[in-house]
Amino acid sequence: MAYRSHILLCSGTGCVSCGAFTLKETLKTELQKRNLQDEIQVVTTGCQGFCAEGPIMIVQPDGIFYCQVKPSDVPTIVEEHFIKGRPVKKLLYTGAAKATPIPALKDIPFFAKQQLVVLRNRGLVDPDKIEDYIAVDGYSALSKALTEMKPEAIIAEIKRSGLRGRGGGGFPAGIKWETCRKAYLQRNVEPVVICNADEGDPGAYMDRSIIESDPHAVLEGMAIAAYAIGAKEGFIYIRHEYPLARQRLLNAIEQAKEYGLLGENILNTNFSFNIEIVQGAGAFVCGESTALMASLEGEVGEPRAKYIHTVEYGYKNRPSNLNNVETYANVPLIILRGSDWFASMGTGDPRENPWNGSSGTKVFSLVGKVNNTGLIEVPMGISLREIIFDIGGGIPKGKKFKAVQTGGPSGGCLPESKLDMPVDFDSLTEAGSMMGSGGMIVMDEETCMVDVARYFISFLTEESCGKCTPCREGLRTMLDILNRICEGKGKEEDIAFLEEMGEVMQDCCLCALGTSAPNPVLSTIEYFKNEYLEHIKNHKCPGGVCKELITYVIDKNKCDGCHACTKVCSSNAIKGEAKKLHSIDTTKCIKCGACIEVCTKDAIYKE
Amino acid sequence: MADNTIKIKINGFEVEAFDRQPLIEVAEKIGVKIPTLCHNPIIEPYGVCRICTVEVRHRNRVRMVTACNYPVTNGIEVFTDSERVIRNRKLIIEWLLGRCGNVKVLNDLAEQYGITEPRFGRGTDDCILCGLCVRMCQDVVKANVLGFFERGPKRYVSTSFDQTSDLCITCGACASVCPTGCIKIDKLEEGTYKEMPMGPVTPIHIDFMQAVPKKAVIDKESCINFKTGGCKVCVDVCEAEAIDHSMEAKEKEVDVGTIILSTGFKLQNGEELKEYGYGKYPNILSSLDFEVLNNANGPTGGKIFTQDGRVPKSIGIVHCVGSRDKKYHEYCSRVCCMYALKFAHLIKEKIHDCEVYNFYIDMRCFGKGYEEFYNRLLKEGVNFVRGKVAEITDAALDKSEQGKLILRAEDTLIGTVRRIPVDMVVLCLAIEAQEDAKEVSHFFSCSVGRDGFFIEKHPKLAPVSTAADGIFIAGVAQGPKDIPDTVAQAGAAASAVLSLIQQKEVEAEVVTASIDEEICSGCQICVGLCPYTAITYNKDKNISELNEALCKGCGTCVAACPSGAAQQKNFRDNQIFAEIKGILAV
Amino acid sequence: MPKLTVEDLKNLREGLRDKMNIRSGEAKAKVIVHMSTCGIAAGARDILKAFMDEIENRGITDILVTTSSCAGLCSKEPMITVLYQNQPPVKYVELTPQKVKKIFEEHLLNGNIVKEFALASGSETTA
Structure with a gap:
């Protein structure tokens, strides 16, 4: 049934801190009392920008703007405005609405798509008071x-x-x-x-x-x-x-x-x-x-x-x-x-069965190769694409997205094909990763997935308590194999071997840390097997990370001999005359990347 | 009892169990073997080797669990050898071999599961980090010496700060549970050698198989429970519930009429004779040491080994050590020649090509068949050197003596001093009276001779009686003798006792002393003098009192008494004077 | 401080509410410096000090400076939020002590938003 009026209640943190939600409850109760709940809808909105005047209440289609509304005002508003049709003058906004020359927070995707529950008070309260x-x-x-x-x-x-x-x-x-x-x-x-x-x-x-x-x-x-x-x-x-x-x-x-x-x-x-x-x-x-x-x-x-x-x-x-x-x-x-x-937030309906779906919001730390790195809170069920590209603002420097790692060392890497996946407990686990505590690391085309797996396994090897055989020995031996692969000494049977070790660890480790430890390896093998094969068969690192498998080359079309790179090269590997094409001696190059950083012509690349 | 009984299935077989009973116990009950490495029934399960992981199905859920600590519940189905379980087990064995490639228990498992080429190679460590030693030390023995250090692949077992621990009570429990044998027990001091245990190996033990009564005893000094309050594993395993650590020695008073003292002997302490190096050099044994070594119930099951585990190629047996010796005991210990010959014979029987040397002064083969036995040995190729061994040394003069014990003795039959290198020496040490023989003899109103053995009433006619009526002696307590003679003496003493007990009346000694209460001043001079401890001092009356039953009428107290209170019956002064008068009148 | 009863809590809440948004008339502006570990690592303490110095040097009494926690956009710290009279809150990002001076003069003293340093105005949405 069509509502004849909408009440838009601002739920910006400013207004909420002034009691916007209590106001909402009071409104709803009063409307119910006066039997108006089917005619007038109460909607919460994002910040309207009048935070100093909150709680803000806009009545549409009348275009009436009430400010500093208190719960004690509600019976009056309902009686006068909604029943008798007379807006309550003393609550109307009187000052001139200054058009602010800068964008509104609610229009910036980083903030717009977030919904704060746990972090509702961030940036607002002094935690020491x-x-x-x-x-x-x-x-x-x-x-x-x-x-x-x-x-x-x-x-x-x-x-x-x-x-x-x-x-x-x-x-x-x-x-x-x-x-x-x-x-x-x-x-x-x-x-x-x-x-x-x-x-x-x-x-x-x-x-x-x-x-x-x-x-x-x-x-x-x-x-x-x-x-x-x-x-x-x-x-x-x-x-x-x-x-x-x-x-x-x-x-x-x-x-x-x-x-x-x-x-x-x-x-x-x-x-x-x-x-x-x-x-x-x-x-x-x-x-x-x-x-x-x-x-x-x-x-x-x-x-x-x-x-x-x-x-x-x-x-x-x-x-x-x-x-x-x-x-x-x-x-x-x-x-x-x-x-x-x-x-009502998130996915599924847990009210009869709490395992049903994932309700509420989740805080994520969005880090890695993404423009807007920061701490976000989003409703469960939002897609990875929205998080990374809308909230995160996409991949910096125009690079291509490669993978997103969720769940920390116990989680896995998900590829581009999974970007439209809803982020909730069950979907992530099904895809081979897990929600974990909320770490989300974005990776671009210049990330080597084998190196990522190796990084996590080396972290876990250090942190393993060492009590049970499969975790202690399994992580150590997995790391050996991954190191070998990254050095170009991988063997064909390594991939199957890693999978076997991973499966045994999942079966036999003593604690959840051990049973989830192979996840980085298993998920990268599942979604990025070609990278492993490139390392093993062709001795190449597609991400340009594994030092043994890459060489630094100066593009002869771009280099103008400005000497910027020779000055920073600590191993004296770059030779060249002024204003003439420079070249890198690959036997001396330690692939530290300093030259790439200083080159203004973008003339140095890895292959 | 039937309240918490449940039913589960193992490999398709239905079996009864208690609710939440560890799965491995239930499997053992029906003979299903699940391999373990970190499990020991007396220690709480740890579940770290993970090799006992098996498959458990319940309704639609499959779980991989460790059998050693998984509590069974009703209706589960267990698969101990499915493909998945075997795959997991094999990789775990390979992983462990990658750390400890030469450990027997792992290689046995590898063989059992058909692993010939472990894919991680063979590591050189020998500790599989099962934690049995740590848990034994911390939870059972409660000495808290061993622990784990570092984490992850760097984890290892050690003592605090990797230093020798003051807390270690050298109970050896850690070494006994270690499945790889990588824990060794070492002596710390310089100059001592690794000893093969000759006596009981555990604080709770049965002394020897022929002991009477054949019951276990606990040596309080070495028992862990008395040191740390922990262990008591023996109590856990004793089905008869017979062990009680709180037992105390009880004193019982028994009224008897006759006593037989057969308190035996002690073997001389070999360390007294410094020239023989007992306790200084390895492989020098006393005769009792050798008896233990040779015994089928001994530490080696009767095989003769040197202390470092070799079969000796030559053994020297030295007679008359400490006996027939002005410096120690002038007497002959009587039994040594015969048992030395017995040793020689047994050695030759067990190690055919062993050269045996008996160093003797005289061969005392006095009994039935003894001399014949000696002759037999001469034919068996035992070497007899007639000469007392002067010195045993390990200082080698040439290559043939290196690593051996050299016995230096004058071979009086050929008139030269010989150096004979051997691998092992047996010393026939003297039979000595017990340390406390003198005190015991005083207590029982008899005496000991210069040699320390109890003195018999008459060396020929009353070998088992003593001067005190009703107190008899038998066996080596009276003097060195062998088993047949001891048995004979024991029988004699027993029959003497029996004949005493049979009599309704006993003729008491008439000519006893007496102490006059009125005259006695309580000076107690007589108390200490009486060789039969027949006089005691009465504090309340302040006089000395005589026990007529013990008194033998020797007259010592009479002579010593300053006040004349002690008098001998029939030998009073007036009676003696009367006798003198009578003689002079003739 | 006396222990609260349920009634006390309610009353205290009502009284403090207005202070949050500087409506009670004590101050004409409020600066919130976002200081969590990430902000501090990026240099928020210097920003805080810069504001405190400005207030002290100019002898201001009606501008509040408080601290709060990270506002979420960690990559653009140090960050502050400025509340000025009836205006919506404005977030300034990637600050330096030099920028602080300009913001203080133009926004806090005169009420003009410094566009070039500002990210956006308004508050976040609470679910």
Whole structure:
């Protein structure tokens, strides 16, 4: 049925921080009360540009512009404007709308296609001031949970929202909380809530950003989880390499305690919850849940056999709920805005079955060969193409896209043919990669996929705990083979051998790190086999990266003998007279690339 | 009991198990062998070698799991030798060979699975990082000496800071569980040699197969539980639940009427005779050492080896070590010649071409068939050198002596000093009385001779009795003798005891001393003097009291007593004076 | 600081809301310097110092300078957001202390956006 009016509510961060969503709820309720819900539609929009006057409300097709609207104004607006047809004068915008001479943020693709949930407060609140967080509805969710909801209801709500683990596992958080609480009630052993802020994937910094932007969101999420599960103790395991994030968390905890929002008898209720920050010590493997808990206990951070679930027997054999930073950061909003709202974003409908689809948004660190590198938050289901080309602004210097690596060292590389794939948990896993914690590395034609596989395997070899045979020996031997291939000494049977090793590792490794370790190799073999064959059969590196297989050549048509390259060549490999064609002595060239960087004529290339 | 019983299938066979029982236990029950490397039933499963990975199907889900620690649940189907499982196993073996190419247990597995050309070559390490030693040391023994260091391919097992650990109690548990044999137990000090264990190898042991009673005992000093509170593996495996570490020695008081002292002997400590190098050079054994070595229940199963594992080509047996010697014991130990001949015979039997040399002073073959046995040996080609060995040295004078022990003795029959190089020496050390023989004898109111052995009442007519009535002696405690003689003495002592017990009345010694309570001042001079410990001091009354049953009427106390309180019956002063008068009257 | 009850929290929130958008009349402009690890690595501390210096040197009392976190577009840091009276927030990117001086004079003192340094105006969309 056609609506006779649309109310456009601005949901820019400025307006939201002034209560735009509370306003929305109040509007909807009032419209329902007056039986106008079928005639007047409430729509949220991006930033209208009048952030100083928010919350902004535009009524179309009347073209009426209300500003600084409060929930207490709503009955008046509905009564006067929608029922009696008389716009409310005192709320109308009176100042002259200054046309801003620069583009609007909502028109810039990098920002336009993002939808902030977890990062809603970024750039807006001072993370070191709890007052800023409180001003933007901070701790209201905790307040609501403690006073209006029972633990079982909270768990049901989280389940219904379909929130799946944002650390890479994609396990429905609600089910995890439910199992943890059940174990607690059955065994009468106090559970513990743990936040995994180890973030070891190279190139990934989503969790760091979330903590540095909005540490209280994480704390509030943990507190709600603790209340739902029955825990009184919480840990944040943060990697040693994040000193600023750790400091902001420490400040946040202290300030929250001062206000009685953490600690004993929170908000004057019976609920007490204390959080301790524990630092990692430079081990990627401590991001794995059993290794993390071992490290928390003071043992060596090594994983253990997986046939006992940590959610039942975890930290010190207590029921332990381990979730990622981003997962917890989603929780306050789900409690405030409801599971229907969260489920409405993303793919699938999780309300009956939390495994169904991927709801909500995901934070990605978009890095690599892309114009707009940065931290983005997008609704699940958005395509890779939109992320890389719209938000990311495409490949710099006009180079061609080759692959995108998702999920860190446990993930895989996806080629051009997969660009229109929706980004969600199940699609990525099906394609041979995985969501992981949200690292997204874009690669162009000058990337060698074999070298990429080698890079990840060498990282994993260093970080492997070495406990189980297939990971320890498998990674080492895979690295040997990949090194050989990159040096031009590859053999025909190497590809099949790598695949065999990968399959055995997937079957036999002790922890998820090991079983997912072959992914970079297996996915590059699947989608970029020709690159491997080029290296092995023709001793060539199509990406121009593997030093043994490339030579630097000066294009005789472009070189004008300006000597720029000879000056930077550290191995004296370039010879040539002034203003005459220069040449490179390939026996001396160490392929450092310095000459290519300084050549203004683009005359040096790799072949 | 039937509450948590479930049914699973292994390779198509249905088998009963307990809910969450480790899969490998269930498989073992029906004889399905799954290879393991890092598994040991007394240690918590670690699940790191991954070679026991098998396929488990449940409903539609297939999982690859490690059998050593996977808890079975109802209705699962396990496949231990499917194509996928075998492929995985083979690659894991190849990977391990790539690290440790020459380890026997890996090569055995390689042979079993048909791996002839491991694709990663053969590495030269010998530790497969199974962690058995570490877990044994940390979780079972609880000495916490061994650990893993570094991570990834650089991982290795060591002690803290790679230095010799003060915490190590040298229990050897790590070496005993190591599947590759790469852990060795070494002695630390310079100048000592690697010893082949001659005695019991474990703190809990049965002394020897012929022990009576044949029960295990725990040596408190070497038992790990008494050092760290850990281990107690013996308790876990004892089906009869007979082991109790908290047992204490109990003292029992038994009232008896007669006592037989047969406390045996000790073999002289060979280290006393510095010229023979016992304990300094390797391969010098005492006679008891050799008995243990030679015994079929001994450390080598009866084979004769030198301490570094070679078969000796020549052995020297030295008689009269410490016996018939003014410096040590003048007496002859009686049994050595015969057992030395026995050794010579056994050696020749076990190692046909071994040159055996017996160095003797006199050959004492006094018993039935003994001399005949000696003659037999002469025919077996045993070399007899009549001369006491002066010195055993390892200082070689020429090539033929290098690496050997040289016995220097005067061969009195041919009148020259000989140097005879041998691979092994057996010393017939003297039989000595027990260390505490003197104290024991005092306690039981008898005495020991100069040689330390108990003194019999009469050397010819009462060899098993002592001066104290009711106390008898038997066996080597009375003097060196061999088994037939000991048995004879034991029988004599037993029958003497029996005849005593049979009598309803015993004739007591009449001429005992007596102590007059009124006169005794409690000076206690007599207490220490009495050779039969018949006098004790009564603190409350402040007098010395005489036990007439023990008193033999020797009169020592009477002579010593300053106050005249001790008097001998029938030998009182007035009685003696009366006798003198009587004689003089004739 | 007294511990909050549920009522206290609600009231506190209402009171602080206006301060977020400088509507309470204390300041005529607010500069938010984006400082997370990425921003700091790119030089945000110098930018912050430059603004603080300008305020001190000129003796200004009605312009607020605060810090916040990374705004997302890491490749263009150091970044700031300027809130001026009734105007939508403006994001300036790839800043240097020299650019700071110009922005301060033209935008913060006189209300004119410096087009050449600006990226865009407005706020991000919250879901």
